[in-house]
Amino acid sequence: KAGVTQTPRYLIKTRGQQVTLSCSPISGHRSVSWYQQTPGQGLQFLFEYFSETQRNKGNFPGRFSGRQFSNSRSEMNVSTLELGDSALYLCASSERSRPSQSYEQYFGPGTRLTVT
Amino acid sequence: DQQVKQNSPSLSVQEGRISILNCDYTNSMFDYFLWYKKYPAEGPTFLISISSIKDKNEDGRFTVFLNKSAKHLSLHIVPSQPGDSAVYFCAARRAQKLVFGQGTRLTINP
Numbered sequence: 001k002a003g004v005t006q007t008p009r010y011l012i013k014t015r016g017q018q019v020t021l022s023c024s025p026i027s028g029h030r031s032v033s034w035y036q037q038t039p040g041q042g043l044q045f046l047f048e049y050f051s052e053t054q055r056n057k058g059n060f061p062g063r064f065s066g067r068q069f070s071n072s073r074s075e076m077n078v079s080t081l082e083l084g085d086s087a088l089y090l091c092a093s094s095e096r097s098r099p100s101q102s103y104e105q106y107f108g109p110g111t112r113l114t115v116t
Numbered sequence: 117d118q119q120v121k122q123n124s125p126s127l128s129v130q131e132g133r134i135s136i137l138n139c140d141y142t143n144s145m146f147d148y149f150l151w152y153k154k155y156p157a158e159g160p161t162f163l164i165s166i167s168s169i170k171d172k173n174e175d176g177r178f179t180v181f182l183n184k185s186a187k188h189l190s191l192h193i194v195p196s197q198p199g200d201s202a203v204y205f206c207a208a209r210r211a212q213k214l215v216f217g218q219g220t221r222l223t224i225n226p
Contacts, residue, residue, distance in 0.1 A: 004159065033214070035216070040125075040218060041218060042120075042122075042205060042216045042217050042218035042219050043160070043205060043207075043216035043219075044216070045213060045214065045215065045216075048212070048213065055212065056211070056212060056213045058213075090159055090160070092159070104150070104162045104165065105162065105214065106159075106162070107152075107159025107160045107161070108159050109157065109158055109159050110159055
């Protein structure tokens with residue numbers, strides 16, 4: 001099976017702009033989670049989508065939003081970009097068919113966003 | 117509020133020796149703990165996990181220990197190999213949500 005793919009891999013935007021990142025999960029995976037990685041902060045959970053519905057949400061402002069399509073592909077949008085939004089954005093997919101699973105997630109390579 | 121903490125940002129170990137990576141957590145409601153490994157320009161890859169009802173899980177060179185009373189888990193790598201050089205993240209699960217630590221950069225010296 002192909003792994004999790006994310007596009008684009010690198011992006012440079014200016015403050016105030018908006019950006020959309022895309023994630024294609026592993027075939028058959030219905031859960032997609034998004035994380036922000038910054039130096040010193042580790043991976044911070046943004047949100048999770050399962051079967052086109054947002055199931056979990058982290059502590060990020062409303063400028064961060066997402067959606068999931070019927071084919072499980074997901075997009076993440078950040079509006080009114082700020083310098084502090086510069087980070088590596090990671091997408092992860094999982095089968096999430098049974099709550100008792102260890103919730104093993106498979107990560108994509110990430111999108112490196114730089115806001116200038 | 118950092119519920120999962122990795123207090124050592126970096127660790128350097130001689131090849132062939134044991135690497136011990138540590139992680140502390142504050143929320144006793146976490147029911148699963150996982151370790152991920154990340155190379156530059158790649159996403160994290162799953163290494164090993166442990167249920168909160170166990171105290172040890174072993175997979176080849178990797179062993180994870182969980183001390184619930186101390187709210188502490190550790191990852192042991194024996195013997196350490198140059199390919200183990202990477203950033204290691206511990207993560208804890210609650211209500212289908214993963215909380216990650218800040219990561220520890222492990223360097224294996226020849």
